[in-house]
Amino acid sequence: MTPNETHKKTPNTAPVIEIKGLYKTFGKDNHVLNGVNFSVAKGENLVVLGRSGSGKSIAIKCLVGLVKADKGEVNVFGKNIVKFNENQLNEIRLRIGFLFQNGALYDSMSVRQNLAFPLMRHSTELTAKQVDNAIKETLESVGLTEAIDKMPSELSGGMRKRVGLARTLILKPEVLLYDEPTTGLDTITSREISDLILSIQKKHQTTSIIITHDMACAKLTADRLVILKDGIIEAEGTYEALEKSNDAWVRSFFS
Numbered sequence: 001m002t003p004n005e006t007h008k009k010t011p012n013t014a015p016v017i018e019i020k021g022l023y024k025t026f027g028k029d030n031h032v033l034n035g036v037n038f039s040v041a042k043g044e045n046l047v048v049l050g051r052s053g054s055g056k057s058i059a060i061k062c063l064v065g066l067v068k069a070d071k072g073e074v075n076v077f078g079k080n081i082v083k084f085n086e087n088q089l090n091e092i093r094l095r096i097g098f099l100f101q102n103g104a105l106y107d108s109m110s111v112r113q114n115l116a117f118p119l120m121r122h123s124t125e126l127t128a129k130q131v132d133n134a135i136k137e138t139l140e141s142v143g144l145t146e147a148i149d150k151m152p153s154e155l156s157g158g159m160r161k162r163v164g165l166a167r168t169l170i171l172k173p174e175v176l177l178y179d180e181p182t183t184g185l186d187t188i189t190s191r192e193i194s195d196l197i198l199s200i201q202k203k204h205q206t207t208s209i210i211i212t213h214d215m216a217c218a219k220l221t222a223d224r225l226v227i228l229k230d231g232i233i234e235a236e237g238t239y240e241a242l243e244k245s246n247d248a249w250v251r252s253f254f255s
C-alpha cells in the first residue's frame with residue numbers, strides 16, 4: 001500500500017470477516033493464493049479487484065467453506081471456520097448471502113417460487129401468508145414486484161440479477177458476497193444494480209464483499225478496495241487513493 005492510500009471508513013469494531021495468511025494451490029503448481037490477508041468491518045463494502053484468474057472467487061469461496069484453503073485462517077463472525085464440519089458451515093452460510101456470477105435461478109420455477117424455496121427450506125414454521133409477505137417485501141426492495149409470477153426465461157439479464165439478489169436477501173443475511181454482480185449488463189442496468197447494492201448496504205447495514213471488473217460499480221459501491229496479484233493483496237485503499245497510486249500497475253485498473 002502506498003502512503004497516501006487511506007480508508008474512507010475507519011473500522012472501529014471487530015471485523016466481521018478476517019482472512020489471515022490464506023494459501024491455496026490447485027494441482028501441483030497452480031499457486032492461486034499465496035498468503036492473502038484482508039478484513040471487512042461491519043457495514044463496510046469491500047471491493048476486490050484483480051486480473052482474471054487472480055483468485056478473487058477462490059478467496060471468497062473460502063469464506064463459506066465452498067473451497068478449503070491449504071493454510072491460513074478464515075475468521076467469520078469471530079470464529080475460524082477452516083475446520084468447521086458441514087453442519088457448522090451450513091449455519092454460517094445462513095448468515096452469508098452468496099450472489100453467484102450467473103444468478104443461478106431455478107428455471108422451472110416462477111419468481112415467487114424461486115424466492116419461496118430458500119425461505120421455506122430454512123424457516124419451516126412460517127405460515128403461507130408470512131412467506132407471501134416476505135416475498136412481496138423483498139421483491140419490492142429490489143424494485144421487481146411486477147415480476148412475481150414471471151418465469152426466469154421471461155426476464156432480462158438485469159431482472160434476473162435482481163431476482164437472484166432478492167432470493168439471497170429474503171434470508172436476511174448479515175454478509176453479502178457478490179461475484180461480478182454487473183457482468184453482462186449494459187451501462188445503465190449495471191448502474192442500477194450498483195445503486196441497489198448501495199441501497200441494501202444502507203437499509204440493512206450489511207457487510208459486503210464485491211468482486212468486480214466494472215470500475216463504475218467499484219467507484220460507486222466501495223468504501224475500500226483491495227487488489228489481488230500473484231496470490232497476495234498487492235494494494236489496498238479507497239478508490240480515490242488507489243486511482244492516484246504511485247504504482248502504474250495499480251493505476252492501470254482505473255484507466
Ligand SMILES: Nc1ncnc2c1ncn2[C@@H]1O[C@H](COP(=O)(O)OP(=O)(O)OP(=O)(O)O)[C@@H](O)[C@H]1O
Pocket residue numbers: 026027030032050051052053054055056057058059
Ligand atoms: N475447482 C478448481 N480446480 C482447479 N483449479 C481451479 C478451480 N477453481 C479455480 N481454479 C483455478 O484458480 C485460479 C483462480 O480462479 P478464480 O475463479 O478465483 O479467478 P478470478 O480472479 O475470480 O477470475 P475471474 O475474474 O476471471 O472470474 C484459476 O487459475 C483457476 O483455473
